[in-house]
Amino acid sequence: MPETEVKSTFNKSTGLPRKRFYRARAHSNPLSDSHFPVPISPSHVDYSLHFPHFFPGSSKKIQFADIGCGFGGLLISLATLFPETLMVGMELRDKVSEYVKERILSLRVANPGQYQNVSVVRTNSMKYIPNYFEKAQLSKMFFLFPDPHFKEKNHRRRVISPFLLDEYAYVLEVGGIIYTITDVEELGDWMKSCLENHPMFEALTEKELEADPVVKLLSSATEEGQKVARNEGQTFQAVYRRIVPSDQTS
Amino acid sequence: MEEVDSESNNKDGVSEVAPALIAVHPLRSSVAVALGSDLRVFDLLAGCAVSLVVDDSVSGAAFHKDSIRAIRFGANGKLFVSAGDDKTLNIWSPLSSSSWRCISTVSSEKRISAVAISNDGSYVCFADKFGVVWVVDISGFDTNQPLLDKRPTPLLSHYCSIITSLEFSPDDRFILSADRDFKIRVTNFPKKPLNGAHEIQSFCLGHTEFVSCLAFFQAQKYPQRLLSGSGDSTVRLWVISSGALLDTCEVATKAGLLEANGSGKAEDHGHAVTDLCTTLDGLLVAVAIQSLQGIVLLSHNVSAHTLTLAKVVSIEGEAFVPTCLGYSPSARELWMITGVSGLPGSSHPSFARIRVISGIDVEQDAVVLGDDKIPGGEKLLETLQGTASVDENAFVAAAEAVKTAMCNLLIKKQYSSENRESRKKTRNDRKLKQ
Numbered sequence: 198m199p200e201t202e203v204k205s206t207f208n209k210s211t212g213l214p215r216k217r218f219y220r221a222r223a224h225s226n227p228l229s230d231s232h233f234p235v236p237i238s239p240s241h242v243d244y245s246l247h248f249p250h251f252f253p254g255s256s257k258k259i260q261f262a263d264i265g266c267g268f269g270g271l272l273i274s275l276a277t278l279f280p281e282t283l284m285v286g287m288e289l290r291d292k293v294s295e296y297v298k299e300r301i302l303s304l305r306v307a308n309p310g311q312y313q314n315v316s317v318v319r320t321n322s323m324k325y326i327p328n329y330f331e332k333a334q335l336s337k338m339f340f341l342f343p344d345p346h347f348k349e350k351n352h353r354r355r356v357i358s359p360f361l362l363d364e365y366a367y368v369l370e371v372g373g374i375i376y377t378i379t380d381v382e383e384l385g386d387w388m389k390s391c392l393e394n395h396p397m398f399e400a401l402t403e404k405e406l407e408a409d410p411v412v413k414l415l416s417s418a419t420e421e422g423q424k425v426a427r428n429e430g431q432t433f434q435a436v437y438r439r440i441v442p443s444d445q446t447s
Numbered sequence: 448m449e450e451v452d453s454e455s456n457n458k459d460g461v462s463e464v465a466p467a468l469i470a471v472h473p474l475r476s477s478v479a480v481a482l483g484s485d486l487r488v489f490d491l492l493a494g495c496a497v498s499l500v501v502d503d504s505v506s507g508a509a510f511h512k513d514s515i516r517a518i519r520f521g522a523n524g525k526l527f528v529s530a531g532d533d534k535t536l537n538i539w540s541p542l543s544s545s546s547w548r549c550i551s552t553v554s555s556e557k558r559i560s561a562v563a564i565s566n567d568g569s570y571v572c573f574a575d576k577f578g579v580v581w582v583v584d585i586s587g588f589d590t591n592q593p594l595l596d597k598r599p600t601p602l603l604s605h606y607c608s609i610i611t612s613l614e615f616s617p618d619d620r621f622i623l624s625a626d627r628d629f630k631i632r633v634t635n636f637p638k639k640p641l642n643g644a645h646e647i648q649s650f651c652l653g654h655t656e657f658v659s660c661l662a663f664f665q666a667q668k669y670p671q672r673l674l675s676g677s678g679d680s681t682v683r684l685w686v687i688s689s690g691a692l693l694d695t696c697e698v699a700t701k702a703g704l705l706e707a708n709g710s711g712k713a714e715d716h717g718h719a720v721t722d723l724c725t726t727l728d729g730l731l732v733a734v735a736i737q738s739l740q741g742i743v744l745l746s747h748n749v750s751a752h753t754l755t756l757a758k759v760v761s762i763e764g765e766a767f768v769p770t771c772l773g774y775s776p777s778a779r780e781l782w783m784i785t786g787v788s789g790l791p792g793s794s795h796p797s798f799a800r801i802r803v804i805s806g807i808d809v810e811q812d813a814v815v816l817g818d819d820k821i822p823g824g825e826k827l828l829e830t831l832q833g834t835a836s837v838d839e840n841a842f843v844a845a846a847e848a849v850k851t852a853m854c855n856l857l858i859k860k861q862y863s864s865e866n867r868e869s870r871k872k873t874r875n876d877r878k879l880k881q
């Protein structure tokens with residue numbers, strides 16, 4: 198696929214990048230190895246590149262991660278809701294991550310002082326989360342409308358799985374929250390049961406869900422969520438908190 | 448898909464080549480060698496070959512049918528395990544000097560790439576080609592009784608990366624797994640491992656190429672310290688509880704194999720660290736490096752947390768580049784093997800050569816023993832090498848093949864984009880769709 202010329206991909210009136218120039222394959226195979234730079238360890242992540250407004254000079258760390266962020270709608274909403282929190286989207290598709298990058302840069306230009314706390318990286322989150330985040334670094338992780346991978350033999354490509362939850366539990370601080378939502382019932386059941394059966398996660402109560410302003414964004418903030426809403430599709434969410442396992446060495 | 452490549456690519460011959468492995472009994476009563484699907488054992492006390500017994504009392508037991516990828520003794524020497532490409536793990540009871548019995552056979556869904564036995568002898572873990580580590584409860588086994596139907600349960604997983612090395616920490620609190628994606632994962636080994644090991648303690652991150660080997664200092668004094676070797680030509684020293692990197696030793700540079708400016712590095716992996724072995728006192732570390740005819744000894748300064756070059760022990764006269772190391776603490780001997788099996792198109796499809804260095808100690812001088820001085824003598828060489836004297840021509844040919852084999856084993860296949868596309872078209876799952 199030839200690279201699209203970046204200049205021509207901006208909408209002249211809004212200055213925002215045009216999505217159609219960044220269309221890519223709908224689904225990607227997270228098992229195939231593509232070539233993109235991977236930080237050797239979390240201390241190698243170049244914060245001044247992602248957050249030049251804060252770095253150098255700040256000791257902040259990324260606290261929110263939107264896994265498979267797609268076109269970045271959630272990040273854009275969270276950026277102004279939590280202006281002091283650094284957050285990053287992780288996206289496997291090159292063009293899509295490029296789009297999000299351009300989107301953030303134009304928002305920064307159009308709204309001076311804002312959107313300085315969001316960024317995006319192109320990576321395979323299923324392989325490289327430990328390269329980006331230290332133990333207990335994150336307070337929120339988002340998995341919104343992940344690819345369903347219906348076939349049984351492709352279940353291990355799912356971004357929520359019993360094994361991957363071990364890694365998410367590692368990067369989440371105790372009390373940190375994992376948010377998942379999907380319009381595919383089977384996947385919703387799967388994500389919920391993975392979380393339910395994991396010794397280091399517990400469900401938020403109805404009350405807690407209501408009190409959390411982020412929960413409302415799950416179905417409305419992302420491009421995928423809006424598409425589902427337009428089609429009046431049903432959604433299935435599972436929101437869980439990282440806990441200390443009852444028996445530390447259970 | 449990466450892991451499918453590693454399975455299907457065997458057709459092209461290269462990755463099917465298996466390096467020779469060696470393991471020395473912790474009390475030095477025997478030495479075991481794996482070459483291809485062949486397991487060979489010599490009893491040093493009795494001075495004779497050990498016969499391996501597989502009988503009907505163990506359901507499904509059989510000799511290995513494909514390359515053995517991992518062998519090891521349990522900490523007290525009462526167990527020995529072998530596993531590999533035939534998707535089986537055999538547990539042997541090495542009690543008698545004349546014969547070892549296979550007391551259990553565990554089947555895996557995928558090929559096995561690494562094994563570990565907990566130091567208390569209760570659990571065997573193995574890693575499969577999909578990056579999943581499985582655990583088998585072997586507690587309370589009796590050496591004379593076959594273990595009943597042992598089924599593995601999944602313990603943890605590295606997402607689609609091949610696990611190259613698996614180790615228990617000396618105190619059994621952690622299980623460590625190293626992979627081809629430069630990672631070392633330290634996981635709390637739970638009291639009830641059959642429910643999975645969910646609590647990750649740390650990741651040791653710093654290597655810039657595949658991690659090929661892990662080693663602990665057996666001395667109880669440093670249960671927290673880990674050594675690792677890598678395709679990036681370094682040996683690193685870590686604290687496992689935090690994943691902190693204490694020191695990096697550029698072994699290939701130190702041994703004079705690489706220019707200090709790093710030229711000629713990485714690309715060809717010609718100086719990858721292939722194996723590591725620590726001595727009982729934790730002060731010396733033996734390192735095998737691709738292209739080095741001999742080994743490097745590093746000294747571990749315990750209080751300064753450093754690794755420095757002690758000496759290079761060269762092996763004169765033949766192109767002996769070790770593929771695997773084993774250490775006998777009681778005799779202070781380092782056992783080395785070089786060799787491969789399954790060489791495509793070679794007149795010597797399999798080949799193994801053993802050398803021993805004695806006097807691995809701080810005070811003594813290390814000596815490479817001649818074949819006439821080797822413990823067990825000609826009989827041992829005949830048993831473990833398959834022949835007492837190795838043909839010089841075979842040696843030179845094999846040395847080159849060993850190098851290629853080791854690299855292919857450890858390096859992820861890099862496809863050009865063209866190649867990638869054509870592979871996609873011929874992929875089985877795509878074909879089915881049409």
Ligand SMILES: C[S@@+](CC[C@H](N)C(=O)[O-])C[C@H]1O[C@@H](n2cnc3c(N)ncnc32)[C@H](O)[C@@H]1O
Binds near residue numbers: 227268324
């Ligand atoms: C269906 S989209 C949802 C996007 C976004 N969260 C939304 O709600 O609009 C799923 C996204 O996850 C990305 N993705 C899939 N596997 C991934 C992986 N292993 N690492 C990072 N991103 C991944 C895909 O490229 C795709 O953009």
